[in-house]
Amino acid sequence: MNGTDPPSADAGASERAQRGKFASELAGGPGRERAGAEQLGGNGSVPELHEVDCPTDLREAIETAMGRYPDPRSASIPALWAVQRRYGWCTPEGIRQAAAVMGVPPAHLEAVASFYDLFRLEPAGRHDVLLCTNISCWMRGADELLEAVCGAADAELEKATHEGATSADGELFISNFQCMGACDIAPMAAIDGRYVGPLEAGDASAIVDDIRSGREPFPERSLVRRPAAGSPEPEPDPRVAES
């Protein structure tokens, strides 16, 4: 601590506390009930709704999620999904807004967000391109695919391999992501949540071009269109066929 910053930070905190106090006085009582905020172990207070300027649609999405659970605090992952959908990533402001709606400290939601790999804690490209390089995909050329996609999109391979990299034009967020549960179409990618494969390094520029121009890459190779591996269906076992 250099002795100059803390006083101003403290001043900000006390100012916020004052505002919070004033707000609850205005409301004619002690603020609304905090859903067990003290048990969550997060530092800091729960922001008031009027302090955070939460967009109505976001607020409604979070409140709907809260209503689905016996304990509304179960809605923290759905709330963070709503924030990420609204802002493209889990912005500090978005997290504060969600915290205010849920009545929990923002630190609690930050801790949750940082635990799960699908939440973005910094700005990321508009389109998600997750490429699996786990065992089955790796054995079928996933490393080469990841490298080729990074090359085609102008994104940093080293960064994409570890925490994910945004392409130079800001359009694509490319990340090595293991294992997505689609080893039958290895090597595969999840592009904006849609599973597609098998892909090869030679497909990289088509993938990147399609995403940039708003087309779905290789729709004929999307997982949802794939029949079961053993199709056509074999004659049923006599025990299964009866009745």
Add this chain to the structure above:
Amino acid sequence: MPARETRILFRHIDEPGLAEIDTFRRLGGYRAAEKAFTTMEPTEVLNELESSGLRGRGGAGFSMGKKASFLPRGEMDKYLCCNADESEPGAFKDRELIQKNPHQLIEGITIGALAADANRCFVYIRGEYAEFADILERAVGEAYEAGYLGERAYGTGHQVELVVHRGAGAYICGEETALLDSLEGKRGNPRLKPPFPAIKGLYDGPTLINNVETLANCPHIIGRGADWFKSFGTEQSPGTKVVSVSGCVQRPGNYEVELGISSRELIEGLAGGPPPGHEVKAWFPGGSSAPILTAAELDVPYTFEDMQKAGSMLGSGSIIVADETVSIPHLALRTARFYHHESCGKCTPCREGTNWTVKMLERVIRGDATPMDLDVTASVQDNIIGNCLCVLGDSMAMPVGSMVRKFRNEFEQAIEEGRAAAALPLEEAEEWAPMEAA
């Protein structure tokens, strides 16, 4: 006998419109649950499930009926959580079951809820499965409309509520107590057991946690009886199993087979084995956390008990095949890195053990390890197993340990080549290339 599938859960799997309630009903869907709710006592349903011998399909293979019977009786909120977090490398069966036949799962959940007397159910589905969660949510909506879910399920006095809860990318949330913490809105850290979830689970209430495939079996058991179910499979592993086969095979995918089929029929018969000119070198019988088996073990019957006898495990029923082109030290590193990344960090043996294992394997591959490193690697694995709250660390230690044991020569060769290169004159050493980086 040629390799063949025995489809019960996968019957009609590619029937157009199977994910919609009308098609599902036309093919006989929801009749078993209707029968259970309207003509059977909950204890009868429980007894039927227990006597079917159905073993959990998520990895542990514990008796489903027995697990349900651990929940206390009496008036209180009880929960059923369907584990659809399927994150084990190599596993993708639940995904296809949900995508193509979501109502089979919903029907199974209602039967499980009746047996355990649970009124609130959740499907914890991994966040990556967004496309499939959408399909499931649509199906849940249809089931509510049809009256199979809700305050008076199947028109009876039993309440069954069902919520689809999406995760957000964390392997550990497939561990049942981590799943509960995550579902409560927290970071997904495993809990200390006991108390077990059957006594104190979600929101501290009694909770039954079952895998997707386990629950999808329930309508068939109730519809046709435990004895019918036991006519499939072996005495200790009754029924069929949807097996995910991937890696170096020509026809990767899910195959539903009777438990007890030879592993060779699955790998070489159904999945077509490695491409022509290649052969099986090693394979994981139950996801990447299962100790590895070799080509010499291809004739082991595919059952819980035989896999255990062979020193491995059936796990979630996911086979990953490596052919002779795959370097085992690289495979070990790929495996270890995954668990290192996914370790939640709560228990020291797992957090530090996965980290050091990755570092030592990287040294082997770079060519600057010593033979002693292999013994240290082996001892690290021994010190992880059984020493943590959950089995994530074991899930790395078991396969990596088995690879060092069964393919020690490959590791030693990498080490010796690195050491020999260090002794070369400078110009020759510069030409020496370590194993290609993984």
